[in-house]
Amino acid sequence: MSGAASDFEAVRAAAEAAARNAYGRLLAYLAATTRNIAAAEDALGDAFASALATWPASGIPDKPEAWLLVAAKRRFLDGVRHARVRNAAEPTLALMEDDIADKADFPDARLKLMFVCAHPAIDEAARTPLMLQTVLGLDAARIASAFLTAPAAMSQRLVRAKTYIKDAGIAFEVPDAAGLGPRR
């Protein structure tokens, strides 16, 4: 019994280490590729859950980040297919599987993600919380208390901002000189 428990502890520690090191980079890459922060968060969260479930048996992978990226990509595409079935009127955009790479050396999109969060059109009260949640991976409750806001209100604010980012078509790019001004 203690063997299994310490195995799980090792796996949990490995997953936690991978999260601390790579959550922001993984999320930024998924979000920049799909332009859908909330869906990327869901997919990545599921990937971490799957890691906790399968690594005890399969062993901790050599490149945990690459494993997580593949798992998150698979879950994202599943979510897309589900949504397509439910929403027949949705634009028939084919999400090319190649659009999301699944190699360990995926590009660092965190700066782009931060600029998206800082877009002047986004509710001012949501910009910094968004950055904390997406790039740093802090949970909404902790962010809420840091900003002396009720957790439900902060959650709602974050959800609304992410939906707006997805729907309004904000590009995941570092803005040129003209665009930099308003985001300071």
Place this chain on the structure above:
Amino acid sequence: MSKSAGAARLYGMRSGNFAPLCLKDKVMEYAILFYETAEADAARNHPEKSAAYWGAWGAYVTAIMESGISKGGQGLQSPGTATSVRLRGGKRQVQDGPVADAKEQLAGFFIIDVPDLDTALAWAARSPAAVDAAVEVRPVLPPMP
């Protein structure tokens, strides 16, 4: 965590996150809706102000058309020329004037094809309406199946 996540997806609670899809090179069409104050509207036929009014709009419209981004658009006659119609209890209710009772009224629109919000905003901000009142930039729905 994974149990409830699975259940949530089964019941479609999180599938809302995935629609509509976004791709990095996605084509986006935006409606840019120009709003105008009563003062600006009055300039249309004003002996001294009309040249500047139409000159500014003419230059802007030319720029949009030359850019090739326009999918269509139209200026509108003044709000006073509008008629509002509603169907209530099977009966038609007709009223002179626009639907919204607001200081800023719809004056015209374009549908533009640009890659992202900031490009659309840049075009919207160049219009005379942006100085006078406001411009609304809103993504269009995909065509009905």
